[in-house]
Amino acid sequence: xxxxxxxxxxxxxxxxxxxxxxxxxxxxxxxxxxxxxxxxxxxxxxxxxxxxxxxxxxxxxxxxxxxxxxxxxxxxxxxxxxxxxxxxxxxxxxxxxxxxxxxxxxxxxxxxxxxxxxxxxxxxxx
Amino acid sequence: xxxxxxxxxxxxxxxxxxxxxxxxxxxxxxxxxxxxxxxxxxxxxxxxxxxxxxxxxxxxxxxxxxxxxxxxxxxxxxxxxxxxxxxxxxxxxxxxxxxxxxxxxxxxxxxxxxxxxxxxxxxxxx
DNA sequence: CCGGATCCAATCCGATACTG
DNA sequence: CAGTATCGGATTGGATCCGG
Numbered sequence: 001x002x003x004x005x006x007x008x009x010x011x012x013x014x015x016x017x018x019x020x021x022x023x024x025x026x027x028x029x030x031x032x033x034x035x036x037x038x039x040x041x042x043x044x045x046x047x048x049x050x051x052x053x054x055x056x057x058x059x060x061x062x063x064x065x066x067x068x069x070x071x072x073x074x075x076x077x078x079x080x081x082x083x084x085x086x087x088x089x090x091x092x093x094x095x096x097x098x099x100x101x102x103x104x105x106x107x108x109x110x111x112x113x114x115x116x117x118x119x120x121x122x123x124x125x126x
Numbered sequence: 127x128x129x130x131x132x133x134x135x136x137x138x139x140x141x142x143x144x145x146x147x148x149x150x151x152x153x154x155x156x157x158x159x160x161x162x163x164x165x166x167x168x169x170x171x172x173x174x175x176x177x178x179x180x181x182x183x184x185x186x187x188x189x190x191x192x193x194x195x196x197x198x199x200x201x202x203x204x205x206x207x208x209x210x211x212x213x214x215x216x217x218x219x220x221x222x223x224x225x226x227x228x229x230x231x232x233x234x235x236x237x238x239x240x241x242x243x244x245x246x247x248x249x250x251x252x
Numbered sequence: 253c254c255g256g257a258t259c260c261a262a263t264c265c266g267a268t269a270c271t272g
Numbered sequence: 273c274a275g276t277a278t279c280g281g282a283t284t285g286g287a288t289c290c291g292g
Contacts, residue, residue: 008159012227017155019230024146026285030139042254053286058255066248068240079253080292089236096229100222101138104145110215114194122192152265168274179266184275205273206272 022067023093027052027060032086035070036094039085069093148193149219153178153186158212161196162220165211195219 023029030049034040040048046057061084064070069090075081086094149155156175160166166174172183187210190196195216201207212220 008224008227008231012231013156013159015230015234016223016227017150017152019226020146020150020155021152024143024150026143026147029143029146033134033139054255055287056285059285066241066244067237068244074254077253078292080255082254089233089240092233093229096222096226097142098134099225100145101134101142103219103222104141105134105138107215107218108141111193114215115192118192118194172274180275181267182265185265200274203273204272206275208274 022063022069023097025060025063027056028064029097031057031060031064031084032069032090032094032097035084035086035090039073039083042082042084045084064090148189148195149223151186151189153182154190155223157183157186157190157210158195158216158220158223161210161212161216165199165209168208168210171210190216 023032027049030052031045034045034048042057042061045061046052046054049057052060061070061072065072065084068087070084071087073083073085075083149158153175156178157171160171160174168183168187171187172178172180175183178186187196187198191198191210194213196210197213199209199211201209
């Protein structure tokens with residue numbers, strides 16, 4: 001394959017890294033996908049995302065809210081009800097994210113094979 | 127904005143997370159971009175990527191090699207010479223990555239403003 | 253129900269020193 | 273030159289208890 005030159009403005013790395021670490025947080029992608037089809041309550045998210053602790057879910061939601069990807073709505077009933085949903089920005093990011101996702105799924109076997117070959121030729125030190 | 131439904135196969139989250147953590151490692155993106163225009167030696171990479179330690183650069187290169195994104199070529203001169211370059215897979219991933227990057231740069235101000243607004247309405251506990 | 257506060261184990265990562 | 277080995281500080285993340 002011919003080299004494909006990256007056409008990026010200077011300083012792009014930092015931007016991309018910033019975005020990747022935001023959206024690539026262990027649980028962030030699950031939250032985004034979970035909210036992609038509509039708003040959900042805190043407890044709904046926690047149930048639908050396996051193995052996430054309240055602490056991590058809270059932190060993930062805070063970060064995504066802080067960066068403008070999701071909105072948080074408190075209904076002051078007793079007990080409290082809190083709903084989260086994607087903002088416009090949150091919906092927008094689904095586009096490039098979906099592209100990356102589809103590419104990843106498309107190439108999953110290539111990566112899996114590369115990994116296996118590497119591991120076989122680089123045995124653990126016993 | 128109308129909700130944009132994510133069109134992803136089941137189990138996609140794990141795939142995407144896997145990809146994001148591979149490529150979203152703190153230094154991986156710098157390596158990939160650094161190699162996007164041609165092969166580079168270990169020391170060239172280390173010089174061009176500010177503040178990366180040998181340990182981290184080595185680890186990053188190992189991971190990318192393991193997953194098939196880069197190749198490692200050893201020339202047994204004295205002293206040794208090691209060249210890294212993107213594989214076909216590595217060049218391919220630049221496409222969705224560039225899309226994400228451009229989106230991130232395009233929306234940088236939105237995110238920055240959201241962050242600032244959030245921080246102002248959520249003051250630190252003094 | 254939502255989430256903050258605290259404690260603790262595991263992991264990450266930089267600095268340093270050493271090797272082929 | 274291109275790593276590996278080791279140590280120690282910093283960060284992460286789960287578990288638990290508490291409060292609005």
